[in-house]
Amino acid sequence: DTEVTQTPKHLVMGMTNKKSLKCEQHMGHRAMYWYKQKAKKPPELMFVYSYEKLSINESVPSRFSPECPNSSLLNLHLHALQPEDSALYLCASSLLAGGYEQYFGPGTRLTVT
């Protein structure tokens, strides 16, 4: 199984809502990533988890809270988002952090109203 799954595919939320994005992989990868991508721009790294521990946080606002409950799952908890946070959120995984290709999920299209 070489697939990374993400749920939901689409999410519309108000600025006072709390929601979560979920990501799952069963490839035995020990590194997982969250990226944010705006239209016609490259993905921007948000967080890296290595062996279920947060190893990189790219100065992301605290309204985004990542969680890695186990080696297969990665969550991104969202709270009090702003309209400018509307974007495609991509999850990826790789065998280890650094030096390996990354496998991406299809993304969650987030709209903040």
Add this chain to the structure above:
Amino acid sequence: SQQGEEDPQALSIQEGENATMNCSYKTSINNLQWYRQNSGRGLVHLILIRSNEREKHSGRLRVTLDTSKKSSSLLITASRAADTASYFCATDPGANSKLTFGKGITLSVRP
């Protein structure tokens, strides 16, 4: 800021033609990777070339790497309409470091 910079930013070719995309970068790398993204979808890994490799092939794809010039090229031979997508190069400094994407190239293949 992006590490890789692709050239050209947009490319339009006829089906059957070859497409060449270039990527330049600034600092030392462990490897360089190319990804494809269809509109609004996730990225698909195409090929990874390590710093000690000069050329790599995968099907209709050929990637070269010149570390002295800090540049890479992706050649897609005999292009198809299904190759229409955005292509990104990404540089990887190595262990415990992050992948940094270039701005991307939009490839349109006309049937």
